Amino acid sequence: MNAPAPAGGSRRLFLKTGLAAGGGLMLSFGWAAEGDAAPAAAVNAYIRIAADGTVTIVSKNPEIGQGVKTSIPMLVAEELDVDWSAVRIEQALADQGVYGRQVAGGSMATTLQWDELRRVGAAGRQMLIAAAARTWGVPASECATSPGRVRHLPTGRELGYGALAAQAAAMPPPDLKSVPLKDPKDFRIIGAPTPGVDNRAIVSGQPLFGVDVRIPGMLHATFAKCPAFGGKVARADLAAAKAVRGVRQAFVVEGGTALDGLLPGVAVVADGWWAARKGREALNIAWDEGPAAAQSSQGFARRAAELAAQPPHRTLQADGDVDDALKGAAKVVEAAYSYPFLAHAPLEPQNCTAWVRDGKVEIWAPTQNPEPGRQLVAKTLGVAAQDVTIHMTRCGGGFGRRLNNDYMVEAAWIARAAGAPVKLIWSREDDIQHDFYRPAGFHHFKAGLDKAGGLVAWRDHFVTFGEGEQYARSAGMNASQFPSRAVANYRIDVSTMPLGVPTGPLRAPGNNAFGFVIQSFIDELAHAAGEDPLKFRLKLLGEPRLLGKPGEGDSFDTGRMRGVLELVGEKSGWGRATPKGVGLGVAFHYSHLGYFAEVVEAAVSPEGAVKVRKVWVAADVGSQIVNPSGALQQVQGAVLDSIGQTLGQQIVIEAGRAVQSNFHDFPLLRMADAPPVEVHFLRTDHPPTGLGEPALPPLPPALCNAVFAACGRRIRALPIDPAALKTA
């Protein structure tokens, strides 16, 4: 799920204008193939300026806590030149035909919209200037704007945007490619710390989230699925469920076999959720477990060790001659690393409200990715995609879990069967035990150092899940990660084993694991070379240069990484003496177009308990931080999220099912364990990129490297096991 390339020159952004209700200016945008006329139907009313000067900007992307409902409209408001306090934000319906990409994934919102949506805002400003110039009979070049007003500079006359809106609607939209944009030094909104637009509603308990949806006549549902992945319902005591007070219906859903579709299970529909849950408990379901019931984490680890000892199934990338270079190396270092399955556990459990009437489906859902949900619902229910309407609610967390819309199709199916609007809410146990997990993985490294401690060969035999050339979802590897192209002899081999457990992207997919194994092993190499871990990394990065081709998603700028690595070293006081049992660890990682280096100070007690005392982050995400408040939140949140994962989270598979079930055995970080996280943004002359994910991957290795510095024990498997660190 790394960044898709921004749309190239084959399409053009177009603008449409119109009169808003009440006589204001309405601006819509869309994309057409280069050379084609703008389609007649495309009106998204993206910006509306009312006669009273109120500005409405549509938030088109799903909001999962990454802050796009605030930061993206900030881009528009800046170039439109209005006061942020005059702006109202309206959540869009899911409709990619009208709004373009509507996905919370890949940290791509800023990257993709930084240029385009500022141009839309700037075009609106030009039209308001044109309307004022016509009113006054003066050249537009004599007019300027201050927030919400156009001013004729020679005479000092002014008109508010509201007064100009109706006339502006009649002006021809300017050419978006050449519309003038502000000089960043004149930004007033971009770069100003701006609280989230939903904050007041959130802190007063207003209904914003999927679980809060309430439709008149609505019923409440639970849905029980087989604990072992891929199983079916053999028997269920539907009568017992129906005997529970408040239960209206109980029925078996046949479902299919695709793990990301409608699965078999038993639905209970009741007057309230608690009754639906009690009904579910009365079902006494017998399951017909599928072939995955023979799978286990232990079995995977055993099989991975066997595969690692055999020739790999295939080679992903081979530069130079690794075997030859290892033979000639002064020192060879070998290590095996592994990491577990992980659940997403967004705090709002999966839920969806659906209403099926007259062959049409209306959905209210917290989703990161509504369009595939629409397709899934349409296909499963046998209705046309255009007959599925999706309201995107605020999401109580996403982390990649809600890129899948399994709960959406369940709600739609149950609602149709129930003949009423139905709100389906999963229990936390449903959520932890029916996730699309971050796949576990196994890496077998071998590297060679020359006499001077330089890296001459790097080999990783990655054992992962899949069959043949096909990886399980999110279980593949981008072989061009650093140190690819920085070492002459480099080879990534891969072997796969079959998996019946559903997997999918988790915040910084792939990278959240590869950062750990690569930067931990590099730390081992630094120690083997007898060098300081930070200096060893700088040497490995070498002179500032681009590895790979400019503009390619996997190109890597060693200069940008050096910049953040040097900065984090300086800010953390790298190299200073630490008390006994305390150590500093460093790591860097590039993902989602962002360059991040982190230092962790951690203490390890004689009993093996790890305490993170402080984290320093240096980040390069380009020339501009759009919303410094949200940006800091994303970085601190990713770091703390990752501390929780590294210290205690794992999903263990036994008999084809997840052992863990709730927060007592899948622990999230708590406040008392949250250390200060000091964040420094290094501004560089590159386009701004996203922040939801790239701060996460360097944390696990920086923490594990700090543990090594503190107590001399190397962590090669996550989560950290205190028993293995015990010295007392």
Place this chain on the structure above:
Amino acid sequence: MPYRIKVNGRERTVDVDGDTPLLWVLRDSLDLPGAKFGCGMAQCGACTVHVDGAPTRSCVTPIESVGKAAVVTIEAMSADPIGARLQDAWVNLDVPQCGYCQAGQIMSAAALLARNPNPSDDDIDAAMNGNLCRCATYLRIRQAIKHAARGGKAAS
């Protein structure tokens, strides 16, 4: 059977089974969706309300155990001086990310400040450790509680 409970200063009657958790009475019967469902076993604190002033996990509080106690939810916090200060601090310091846990966080924080108007970091950690934030906004939560404790004034 019918239960009479006092919620946000009003007497309310609900007809549910006695084992129904207060959380689901508030959300499904009384249309007070501010308290959130997160875990169902008092692990996350998203469902926190006040019962006679004490922060209480409503997801494990059967309606039959509430009796005559005064139940207060996030929906009533803007009318409470401490609650309003906390809400303002939360908004202005931009605490929420996804926001789902924040009603529960504020309810725990309000109970803390009611008994300890000037809490230390350790006091805050102890009072707030039962409230999970999956987005990990803990650093800002701590800051906002201190800000509200100072009456909304900046640190000197």
